[in-house]
Amino acid sequence: MSDDKFKLLEERKTRYLAAMNLEKPDKVPIRLMLSEFSAKHAGYTFQEIYYELDKNIDCVNKLLNDFDLDTTGGAPSLWWASLHDAVGAKYLKFAGRELDVNTQFQYHEEEYMLAEDYDAFIENPTEWILNTYMPRIHKEFAEPGSYRANVALIKGGIGMLTQLGANQKAWGTWAPEYGGVPTFTAFSKAPFDTLADTLRGLSGIMMDLYQRPEKVKAAIEALIPHNIFYGMATSGGEMEFPLFIPLHRGAFPFLNPKQWKEFYWPSLKKVIEAFWANGKRTLFYAEGNWTPYLESIAELPEKSIVFHVDMTDMAQAKKILGGRFCISGNVPNTMLAFGKPDEVKEYVKRLIDEYAADGGFIIDAAAVILADAKEENIRALIEAAREYGVY
Amino acid sequence: MTKETLVKNTFQGLPPGVCVPWEQKEKELGEIKGDPAIIKKEWEQLEAFAYMYIWGWVHR
Amino acid sequence: MHHLTDELSIAIVGLEEEKVMALVKERLQAGVKPLDIVKKLQDGMTEVGNLFEAQEYYLSELINCGAIMKAAMVELEPHLAGSEQEYRGNIVIGTVKGDIHDLGKDIVVMLLKGTGYNVLDLGVDVPPEKFVDAVKEHNAPLLALSVLLTSCLESMKEAVTAVKEAGLDVKVLIGGPMIDDKVTAYCGADFGSTLANDGVKIAEKVIGA
Numbered sequence: 130m131s132d133d134k135f136k137l138l139e140e141r142k143t144r145y146l147a148a149m150n151l152e153k154p155d156k157v158p159i160r161l162m163l164s165e166f167s168a169k170h171a172g173y174t175f176q177e178i179y180y181e182l183d184k185n186i187d188c189v190n191k192l193l194n195d196f197d198l199d200t201t202g203g204a205p206s207l208w209w210a211s212l213h214d215a216v217g218a219k220y221l222k223f224a225g226r227e228l229d230v231n232t233q234f235q236y237h238e239e240e241y242m243l244a245e246d247y248d249a250f251i252e253n254p255t256e257w258i259l260n261t262y263m264p265r266i267h268k269e270f271a272e273p274g275s276y277r278a279n280v281a282l283i284k285g286g287i288g289m290l291t292q293l294g295a296n297q298k299a300w301g302t303w304a305p306e307y308g309g310v311p312t313f314t315a316f317s318k319a320p321f322d323t324l325a326d327t328l329r330g331l332s333g334i335m336m337d338l339y340q341r342p343e344k345v346k347a348a349i350e351a352l353i354p355h356n357i358f359y360g361m362a363t364s365g366g367e368m369e370f371p372l373f374i375p376l377h378r379g380a381f382p383f384l385n386p387k388q389w390k391e392f393y394w395p396s397l398k399k400v401i402e403a404f405w406a407n408g409k410r411t412l413f414y415a416e417g418n419w420t421p422y423l424e425s426i427a428e429l430p431e432k433s434i435v436f437h438v439d440m441t442d443m444a445q446a447k448k449i450l451g452g453r454f455c456i457s458g459n460v461p462n463t464m465l466a467f468g469k470p471d472e473v474k475e476y477v478k479r480l481i482d483e484y485a486a487d488g489g490f491i492i493d494a495a496a497v498i499l500a501d502a503k504e505e506n507i508r509a510l511i512e513a514a515r516e517y518g519v520y
Numbered sequence: 521m522t523k524e525t526l527v528k529n530t531f532q533g534l535p536p537g538v539c540v541p542w543e544q545k546e547k548e549l550g551e552i553k554g555d556p557a558i559i560k561k562e563w564e565q566l567e568a569f570a571y572m573y574i575w576g577w578v579h580r
Numbered sequence: 581m582h583h584l585t586d587e588l589s590i591a592i593v594g595l596e597e598e599k600v601m602a603l604v605k606e607r608l609q610a611g612v613k614p615l616d617i618v619k620k621l622q623d624g625m626t627e628v629g630n631l632f633e634a635q636e637y638y639l640s641e642l643i644n645c646g647a648i649m650k651a652a653m654v655e656l657e658p659h660l661a662g663s664e665q666e667y668r669g670n671i672v673i674g675t676v677k678g679d680i681h682d683l684g685k686d687i688v689v690m691l692l693k694g695t696g697y698n699v700l701d702l703g704v705d706v707p708p709e710k711f712v713d714a715v716k717e718h719n720a721p722l723l724a725l726s727v728l729l730t731s732c733l734e735s736m737k738e739a740v741t742a743v744k745e746a747g748l749d750v751k752v753l754i755g756g757p758m759i760d761d762k763v764t765a766y767c768g769a770d771f772g773s774t775l776a777n778d779g780v781k782i783a784e785k786v787i788g789a
């Protein structure tokens with residue numbers, strides 16, 4: 130590692146950690162969730178980054194070369210299309226296979242878990258997932274024990290390890306050669322989202338809330354230790370950087386306040402508190418609008434989360450959570466796509482003036498940055514953050 | 521090709537990280553000539569990998 | 581709060597599934613015209629839309645109400661046959677190409693159907709040509725488009741342009757969380773909104789009550 134890269138790495142890391150600890154770093158850290166934008170910037174098609182791990186990874190090399198980012202979220206495509214082909218994943222469509230080469234991947238939501246499955250799921254979720262769920266979601270695994278299914282299991286296992294290995298190896302270059310600091314190092318979900326996103330689906334869960342609320346509660350209760358374990362296992366012992374939880378169905382207006390308090394919040398709180406007790410902070414990536422729930426979120430232990438603002442009212446978030454948790458956000462993605470650099474700069478300046486003065490603030494877009502964002506606007510965001518974000 | 525039928529569970533209430541508990545495997549192994557702790561530790565480590573593979577398809 | 585007086589309308593607003601089903605059966609037996617029963621259900625649904633807009637009802641209530649409505653319609657349908665259900669008009673709707681978010685669109689569909697429109701739902705990831713064809717085929721005075729991904733605003737614009745260039749006599753309403761006047765103008769649409777219930781209001785404006 131060259132000395133200047135090492136210095137850069139240390140500077141950025143100190144900056145990021147200070148903000149998350151509610152301190153005033155030297156500058157407001159810049160943390161952008163760049164996904165398909167990175168493919169466009171690197172000159173790859175979406176098919177290339179979805180299918181080829183080396184190109185997916187190379188996008189980050191190019192980003193780190195060209196932009197002054199304090200942290201990086203890792204390779205833009207979370208999902209490796211080839212691995213999904215190997216198992217015959219029904220729920221994802223990828224560019225280059227059934228979609229045009231530059232089309233955003235698509236997720237096909239269904240009730241992959243049926244209402245009748247609750248009891249078996251609650252009794253032993255791990256076994257239920259392998260025996261009942263995986264044959265439903267993976268075409269190649271439709272008949273467990275068959276030749277095709279056996280091959281799919283082998284390829285699936287090897288594939289997952291291959292992807293993990295490639296990403297780990299990439300960090301071996303991003304950190305020393307580019308001064309790249311990870312935005313997060315572990316992953317988990319809110320137990321309600323685990324059930325509502327990939328298992329029951331939204332309409333399934335919404336009916337369950339009225340028709341079998343006790344089963345929903347029992348399933349969520351059963352999920353808590355698993356979601357805690359999954360988070361800690363993915364962190365692999367790394368404790369400085371946060372654990373990422375993308376929060377979905379807890380946003381307004383999915384659940385009414387009573388349901389939110391009864392079904393969504395207690396289990397999520399337990400999971401986050403368990404991480405914190407283990408020394409791991411959570412990046413609370415609150416997609417959509419969470420304004421009505423800020424008071425409850427304030428119950429979490431001080432500094433245990435970074436609260437990300439997408440469509441939540443920033444002023445309210447600052448008022449209720451500021452001084453308790455680091456806050457990040459919320460340059461509108463429409464502005465990054467359709468606005469002018471001056472508008473972006475103005476917005477960033479205002480954010481920093483109004484919300485960053487006492488530290489504990491990270492600048493980011495409101496949502497994940499797709500290919501529609503203009504490069505000049507990303508540059509304007511970074512420039513403004515550097516210009517106005519000096520403490 | 522969809523699997524609509526439910527397969528009965530072999531185990532109940534297994535903790536996270538476990539697919540086939542060591543206690544079960546130990547019974548099946550019978551006499552262990554060396555140090556069982558080594559075998560248990562290694563068994564459980566690979567258990568956790570299998571567990572993470574299975575749950576990786578749900579936590580997305 | 582609301583000014584509904586009919587027991588059935590009130591029951592659907594209260595999400596009382598059993599009561600709704602019992603009342604529907606009771607009224608059918610008593611010889612009430614099936615269309616009148618539908619009308620009462622629609623009044624309830626209109627109120628549910630208003631409550632959602634007023635942020636008193638959440639998605640969970642809305643989706644549940646949709647399911648109750650569906651169940652009631654299953655009961656009513658055999659009796660409606662022949663009585664030639666009168667629709668207030670045809671509306672084509674879909675999520676634009678590249679985007680597969682459909683929860684918001686489905687709510688708009690539910691409210692429009694619930695208030696008596698014939699809704700032709702083209703689903704998600706719908707290319708511009710399909711919108712053009714459907715509007716032509718059904719002679720629809722209103723086309724409603726939904727989008728959630730900012731990266732698909734471009735395909736929203738393409739869809740609006742295609743429909744306008746085809747010279748069809750149709751008003752275009754676009755909806756989604758990031759729609760504002762600027763975006764509406766950018767896409768060349770006639771109306772834009774972030775509120776599902778505006779779908780109903782604009783349909784009333786364009787098609788008439």
Ligand code: B12
Pocket residue numbers: 164233234235236237238376377378380415416417418439462495496497498499639678679680681682683684685687688724725726727728729730731753754755756757758773774775776777778779
């Ligand atoms: C649920 C969800 C999903 C589900 C979709 C399930 C489904 N069947 O729809 C899944 C998991 C599949 C998904 C996938 C993806 N998603 Co998504 N998703 C969401 C989420 C969490 C909620 C959206 C939602 O359903 N809201 C509830 C509905 C009811 O609200 P709504 O759609 O806004 O609709 C209301 C109004 O807008 C209006 N309305 C909507 N349409 C219309 C139409 C008319 C005519 C009218 C009048 C009104 C109207 O009325 C509705 C009722 O009030 C949002 C974040 C959030 N909380 O908003 C992200 C979000 C939209 N997703 C996002 C992204 C990036 C993706 C992915 C690319 C994955 C990723 N990298 O994270 C893929 C894209 C797939 C694709 N090609 O489309 C980003 C978009 C960022 C951007 N730059 O645009 C968001 C904002 C998350 C984030 N903060 O990053 N997603």
